[in-house]
Amino acid sequence: MKLARFTRAGLAVFAALVVLFLLGPLLVIVLFAFDKSNVQSLPIRHWTTHWFAVAFNDPAVRSALWLSVKAGLAATLIALVLGTLVAFGIHRFRFFGRDTISLMLVLPIALPGIVTGLALQSAFNLTHIDLSIYTIIVGHATFCMVVVFNNVVARLRRTSTSLIEASADLGARPLQTFRLVTLPMLSTAIIAGALLAFALSFDEVIVTTFTAGAQNTLPLWIFGAILRGQELPEVNAVVVFVLVLTVVPIAYAARISSGERTFGSGESK
Amino acid sequence: MSVRERTRQRLGAALWRRPWLRGALILSPPLMWFLVVYLASLVALLITAFFSVNELTGNIVYQWTWANFSQIFTQSVYGVIILRTVIMAVLVTITDALIALPFAFFIAKIASRRSRQAFLALVFLPLWASYLARVYAWINILSNHGVLPNLESHLGLPITNLAYTNVAMWIVFSYLWLPFMIVPIYGAFERVPDSLLEASADLGAGTWFTFRQVLMPMILPGIVAGSIFTFSLTLGDFITPLLIGGSSSNFIGNAIYDSAINGGDLPFAAALAFVSIAIMAIYLFLARLAGAFDAI
Numbered sequence: 001m002k003l004a005r006f007t008r009a010g011l012a013v014f015a016a017l018v019v020l021f022l023l024g025p026l027l028v029i030v031l032f033a034f035d036k037s038n039v040q041s042l043p044i045r046h047w048t049t050h051w052f053a054v055a056f057n058d059p060a061v062r063s064a065l066w067l068s069v070k071a072g073l074a075a076t077l078i079a080l081v082l083g084t085l086v087a088f089g090i091h092r093f094r095f096f097g098r099d100t101i102s103l104m105l106v107l108p109i110a111l112p113g114i115v116t117g118l119a120l121q122s123a124f125n126l127t128h129i130d131l132s133i134y135t136i137i138v139g140h141a142t143f144c145m146v147v148v149f150n151n152v153v154a155r156l157r158r159t160s161t162s163l164i165e166a167s168a169d170l171g172a173r174p175l176q177t178f179r180l181v182t183l184p185m186l187s188t189a190i191i192a193g194a195l196l197a198f199a200l201s202f203d204e205v206i207v208t209t210f211t212a213g214a215q216n217t218l219p220l221w222i223f224g225a226i227l228r229g230q231e232l233p234e235v236n237a238v239v240v241f242v243l244v245l246t247v248v249p250i251a252y253a254a255r256i257s258s259g260e261r262t263f264g265s266g267e268s269k
Numbered sequence: 270m271s272v273r274e275r276t277r278q279r280l281g282a283a284l285w286r287r288p289w290l291r292g293a294l295i296l297s298p299p300l301m302w303f304l305v306v307y308l309a310s311l312v313a314l315l316i317t318a319f320f321s322v323n324e325l326t327g328n329i330v331y332q333w334t335w336a337n338f339s340q341i342f343t344q345s346v347y348g349v350i351i352l353r354t355v356i357m358a359v360l361v362t363i364t365d366a367l368i369a370l371p372f373a374f375f376i377a378k379i380a381s382r383r384s385r386q387a388f389l390a391l392v393f394l395p396l397w398a399s400y401l402a403r404v405y406a407w408i409n410i411l412s413n414h415g416v417l418p419n420l421e422s423h424l425g426l427p428i429t430n431l432a433y434t435n436v437a438m439w440i441v442f443s444y445l446w447l448p449f450m451i452v453p454i455y456g457a458f459e460r461v462p463d464s465l466l467e468a469s470a471d472l473g474a475g476t477w478f479t480f481r482q483v484l485m486p487m488i489l490p491g492i493v494a495g496s497i498f499t500f501s502l503t504l505g506d507f508i509t510p511l512l513i514g515g516s517s518s519n520f521i522g523n524a525i526y527d528s529a530i531n532g533g534d535l536p537f538a539a540a541l542a543f544v545s546i547a548i549m550a551i552y553l554f555l556a557r558l559a560g561a562f563d564a565i
Contacts, residue, residue, distance in 0.1 A: 112505020
């Protein structure tokens with residue numbers, strides 16, 4: 001397709017503006033977190049890390065953080081096992097209903113998050129299960145599983161089965177083959193999936209609203225504090241903390257699975 | 270060879286000969302989880318939508334009734350909410366598609382290989398970065414003493430009071446879901462071989478003709494995939510309407526949130542949730558009718 005130089009330049013400027021639009025707001029809140037003033041505005045006159053200290057010493061923030069970490073780790077672990085297994089099963093075996101199943105697996109992501117949350121709450125209500133950290137974990141594991149599945153299945157499609165057959169021909173038992181051949185081939189995809197799953201869980205607020213009851217995860221604490229309009233500088237510090245904690249695993253996941261488009265397979269909040 | 274060793278070997282051989290058994294062993298734990306937790310919950314949601322709440326005690330009455338659905342379809346306030354949500358979802362989807370198309374085209378077909386990687390990283394960052402952080406940023410930008418009014422007064426421009434309006438919602442929703450539109454459209458552009466575009470040009474097609482007749486049919490599945498995300502995410506969000514929107518920003522999402530969390534009326538919330546599932550189903554059906562899935 002022939003494009004005039006003028007068109008190319010116009011598109012380049014447009015692309016730069018889009019990137020500014022995408023990243024500018026994030027830059028604003030990162031800067032604001034270091035603003036000494038109670039009411040944040042630009043330009044920032046006095047810089048401080050005071051609000052991070054305030055947030056870290058707030059017992060409500062601490063207990064919310066602890067709950068988020070525990071729930072995130074447990075959900076990631078479950079999602080890791082189930083997501084890897086289902087990726088294997090779908091990829092290696094041909095059976096009736098296979099396409100339906102792989103379509104269905106994406107439902108927790110394709111349907112609005114509020115539907116997943118409310119559906120879980122209805123189920124817990126009907127079965128008289130009280131909302132606790134376990135109900136949070138169950139909800140998170142369900143959508144985190146999809147992320148791990150997407151990552152592992154993307155890697156499986158790129159690896160050939162001949163290595164596994166060779167391993168069996170040379171006398172390795174299935175579990176040995178799995179441990180010594182298959183797992184090393186998949187390890188970075190699995191780790192990337194787990195990191196993404198944890199980041200997703202750590203930041204999730206819509207499903208959690210319906211499965212947490214009276215407990216506060218860190219995102220729920222943030223949401224409540226913004227809604228009340230109180231302690232906003234402290235909220236800002238916590239928000240930046242969550243931002244960093246979600247971005248770092250993602251950046252790392254992107255690096256170890258570089259060259260693969262594991263991210264394009266979709267994700268939703 | 271010990272007995273144990275032999276049993277293990279036999280077991281391995283048995284599994285190797287019966288691939289269906291291996292498949293069943295591997296697939297049953299995740300599929301059971303999915304069935305018991307997710308699909309059963311959706312069924313529970315449907316059942317709950319036909320219950321009601323005792324107005325005096327606030328307890329759920331486990332008796333079959335159409336009351337929730339008839340309330341949604343007879344009271345005009347819910348019609349307005351549903352219409353407002355769908356219009357917003359359509360607007361956001363169109364806005365994101367219009368921004369994502371030229372942007373994705375640029376990174377896929379014009380940018381150099383190295384800058385392409387950088388652009389992609391810059392798109393993935395907000396895609397995965399904390400959702401709350403991104404909403405909170407916009408509160409700081411749009412509020413009455415925020416960055417935008419500040420900037421406007423510095424530049425001597427008229428001050429736009431966007432805080433707590435539906436325009437603010439439109440901007441923030443478009444911002445939040447933009448990466449979800451860019452990624453699939455970029456993927457679609459990437460799958461178009463350059464030679465195809467060159468062939469079209471060699472055969473005498475102009476830029477616009479090539480774009481419409483060669484590129485668009487191949488990009489359409491990407492747009493549809495992205496629009497499913499933008500549509501579904503707008504339907505299911507209650508955080509943005511509550512934090513960014515104003516008094517006239519009742520959307521399906523926060524109507525559900527209000528009934529379930531503040532009002533204690535889980536059955537009514539469940540009925541509303543089914544309305545949003547129905548809207549998604551209609552949307553997917555229309556997309557299919559339009560032939561959007563043919564190329565997949």
